[in-house]
Amino acid sequence: MQGDLNEIDIPSILQLIEWGQRTGQLLVTTHNFCPSQKFIAQANRHHHCFSCKPQQYWFIFFVNGQIIYCQQGDGSLSRIDDYLRYYRVNMQLDDLQLASLGSVNVAEYSYFWELLERNLIKPKVARDIMYGLVYETLFDLLSLHAGCFTFHQGPALTPQLTTWEISPIVSKIIKQLQNWQQMYPHIQSPNQVPILADEVQFHSYLPVETINKLKHWADGKTSLRQLARSLNRDIYTIAKAIYPYVLQGWLQLVYSDTCYFDIHRENWAMSGDRKVQIVSIQTATSSDKPIESILHRKGYEVLTLTNPLESLSLIFQLQPDMIFCDMTMPELDGYEICAMLRQSTAFKLVPIILLSDRDLFIDRVRAKMVGTTDYLTKPLRDTELLTLIDKYLK
Template sequence: MQGNLNEIDICSILQLIELGQRTGELWVEATSSHHHHKLGGDRASKYCLKQQSWFVFFLNGQIIYCQEGESSLSRITDYLRHYRVEMRLTDKQIASLPSTDTSEYTYLWALLERNIINPKIAGSIIHGLVHETLFDLLSLHQGNFIFHQGAALAPQLNTFEIAAFVTKITKQVQEWKQFYPHIQSPEQFPVLSDKVRLQSSLSEATVNKLEHWADGKTSLRQLARYLNRDILTVAKAIYPYVQQGWLQLVYSVTAKPETQTASGELKGKHKGRIVSIDDAIAIGETINSILQPQGYEAIALTNPLEALSLVFQLKPDLILCDIAMPELEGYEVCAMLRHSTAFRLIPIIMLTGKDGFIDRVKASMVGATDYLTKPFTDTELLMLVEKYINNQ
């Protein structure tokens, strides 16, 4: 069984495996535009979309284990921190483990066999890893998959019924979407951006906890592992602080957070916040993948009506706006924003598939700053953004 996620979704694939009581492994690959972006990273690869893959192992229609395609054992290490397990395998012991595609699972069993962890802890770690992997998979809308029927992953510590997991996580994925655009990915890093207001609004204990975890070095996903909580619970806990602007979420551990002084001045600010308004999800993802590695905070909005209210909260330094959109044309969005004092001087660049003189004139008449024709290259977008961001 193999195919494309445009033709059949992950939920249906899992249901088929469960109904058929199949044993084997499912491999899924998808392109991500927002995971693990490094600000100021390698220039040779900064514009590349990241390919991600996952493996899900089954026994008689039940899940045994889930693993990311590129395993570095860091996921298990994060969970061991929660259980305060200090002992680890040495590099020599790790090197002596059998070389397999399931290095995480092999490592986990090695810890179990050496009595470094007990079966209860191992089972809890496996449950957490299955949960977070299914959360990512059930969030996918594009990608490819192959199910290979064969021998089961062995040995097995426990198995999980697919239906129960899918029902619970599907609901969580829907709730997660409500946090957008304030929280976009489990791979974002929370950092304190307004400690002064935090201290005046929250208890000292709460501020200390936030200061401990929101260090710019711990992603939301890592935080969930450290606390042994699912990602939705963590997102719900920090969402009010992100909404208030007390916490900021960035995509890189190398990004310096905005800090606010008592006088209200921001220090260590990113290169600029850029909002794109385009009903095509792929365009927003492409723009984010180009701008975020260059140090810009990029936020993609797909509903022009909702975008009109959200941009006042987001206060972008530059707006990219598609012209041809349902419900509201880009010309109308631009004209409405220009009627507000807050957006009278903000650069607004119109995006369109057309390259006609009349469209340029219309864009100019409604107050657009510039015009970019789709499809555009990485260089074209960056040059235009840098031109207007640097001139502010």
Template sequence: MQGNLNEIDICSILQLISLGQRTGQLWVEAHSSYQSHKLSPEDGIKHRPGGESKPQSWFVFFLNGQIVYCQAGESSLSRIDDYLRHYRVEQRLNKTQLATLESMNSPEYGYIWSLLEQNIITPKVARNIIHGLVHETLFDLLSLHQGSFIFDLGAALVPQLTNLEITVLVTKITKQVQEWKQLYPHIQSPEQLLVLADTTRLNDALLASTVNKLQHWADGKTTLRQLARYLNRDILTVAKAIYPYVQQGWLQLVYSVASGANNQPPNWQQIDQHKGRVVCIEDAIAICEIVESILKPQGYEAISITKPLEALSLVFQLKPDLILCDIAMPELDGYEICSMLRHSTAFRLVPIIMLTGKEGFIDRVRARMVGATDYLTKPFADTELLMLVEKYINIDSAVGI
């Protein structure tokens, strides 16, 4: 069984496996997902033409229609180490023991069993870790809107420590995914990092013990998902707990912009050599490349964001002088992005130019209502884009079409 998620969703696939009492493994791959995980320079922000997001993948292992284990992509064993931190397990496998895991079908699963066999963890702890990993993987999968899948019949992982009934899990986690979406835009992804934004107000409003806990976790290095593992809580529970602080602006959630080994990001703090910074929020890579090819030779710094769900968090980090924003985008359209930005003091006066393939009075009125500065119809000529950018980027304020 194989296909695309726009033809059959994850929930239906899991139900078919359950009803058929199948044994084997499900492989799912997607280039983007609802919660859209760690952001790298070659992912949501495109720094070079033709850059594509690295696909994410997941494996779900079944025995007679029940889930035995779930693994996220290429295992680094770090997920399990995060759980071990909760249980205060200091001992780990040595290099020789870890090397033997590489040939296994699921190194993560082998890691858990090796820890169990050497009495480093108890069967109860091992089952709890497996339940946590299955839960977080299904949370990601049930959030997917597009991708591909392959289900292969085959032997189950051995030995089995626990089997989880699919229907109960899917019902519970589907409800959590729906509640998670209600936290947007304040909380967008389990892979966002926690950062303290207003320590003074935190100290004024909260008990010292609560502030100390927040300071401990909001170090700019710990993701929401890691925090959930450390606390042995599901991601929704953790997100709801910090939501009021994020909503008040006391905590911030940001995406990692750590560079890869072969793809260094630009230094966003050094823009003296540029006329100004322009951020283009556009899901079509071809349009992003056109914008960059027009603006960069003229001395502007042009940065493209191809994932609209990540745009709000990223523009706060990038602090652009002007924003180009497509109207027709999946999951979050340009009108919604513009409206959300205008509700922030930081972006009340930043010029926002809407890009669209449609030309009409209604679109212009809608753009005006959400606070857009101007409007540019695609396809556009080089001179049209340059005239608008030059018109707005060097003035203090220009809101109104």
């Protein structure tokens, strides 16, 4: 069994496996969008908070239509270590032992059995941690709307500590995801990192004990996902707990510990008297008339970004209503920027207009394939810009 998530969604796939009492492995992958190695090197060098991964994948292991375990990618033992902090367990393996974990079995899964054999955790603790990892993996997968899947029927993962029925977990997560949407755009992703806003401002509103807890957890390094593991809670419960502090402006959420913005950009994004906000990504060397100069006269808030790499980091924080983007830019072109933004649920419906100095059929086709809303050829004319804004924002 295999197919595309545009044709069948994750809950339906899981339901078929449960009804058929299937044994085997389900592999789910995002579509294989591969940015250039030059872009990846530049992003890493400048520590940009937009995580650019060519492809993500997840495994779910089943026996007789029930879940044994879930894993993201090749598996990271740090997921389990995050939970072990809650139980005050410290496990240290040398390189040879780490390598042997994944030689005959799923590395994460083998890690659990190593912990059990050394009597560092009890079976109940192992089951609780496993459930947390199954939950967070399904939380990500049930949020996924684009990608492909393959189910391979085969021997079950062994040995087996426990199994979980699919329907109760899926029903719980779907309900939580519906509630999660009510917190958007203030909270968008489990990968966001909470940081303290102006500490002086809320000293008169919150007790010292609460402030100290916020300081401890909102350290600018720990994501919501990691907080959930360390506190042995599910992701939605953690997000719901901090939501009031985010609404009050006492906490802010960013996508990494490097995403700090200067004050005028932050005010631009968080203004109470909010106008329509537009981002224009144009290179500094461009000789074209800036969109900013055209639209400011009409009362629109426009922020021009001239570094295509940096722009991805900023856009996720600014949450503009509309994006104009040059097709031809160094390091990262307009097609790549649009494709990356469309991978995020936050930008599924935001109008993205591609700007090009040539009007070719193949360019328009390619622009449509990566998810561009419209295509505008240069030189830019005031009437065209205003017509597009009327069409997509009003």
